[in-house]
Amino acid sequence: MTTIIEEYESILDKASVAGPTTEDSIASAEEQLAVKFPMPYRKFLMEYGAAMGVGFEIAGLFESSGDGPPMWRHVVKMTEQFRGITKDNLPSTLVPICDDGCGTAYYIDTAHQSDDAPCSIFAYGPGIEGGAIASNFEEFAVKLANGELEV
Secondary structure, eight states, X not given: OXXXXXXXXXXXXXXXXXXXXXXXXXXXXXXXXXXXXXXXHHHHHHHTSSEEETTEEEOBOOXXXXXXSOSSOBHHHHHHHHHHHXXXXXXXXXXXXXXXXXXXXXXXXXXXXXXXXXXXXXXXXTTEEEEEEESSHHHHHHHHHTTOOOO
């Protein structure tokens, strides 16, 4: 039987990814956003950077080539944009990592964490007021890629 981690890695290995991100880039992003990314998301950034697959996208960190629009969404720019829209209505510990294109955004919770703790993913959007939709990042990525998110 395939584990959630094996399925997660298989999905991301088939996706278009930005490539690994450096620890310095991660630290800079955390400083800009005044958060500390949970270890599972840090591992995603260090291995994949950002990802886009069939029917899903996960924002991350990457160097832009400057030749037209980037292929992936940048988590710092996305967070700054969402914070501007939501004003102070959402906790600053929530960092958006993707959206469904219909008004629902998915946020990784950067609060209350230790290096080995899972990180919850929350959904906010029309009629959705912060329901936890996954108890860890890998589960979220698998459900997202498989079209199995229930909000």
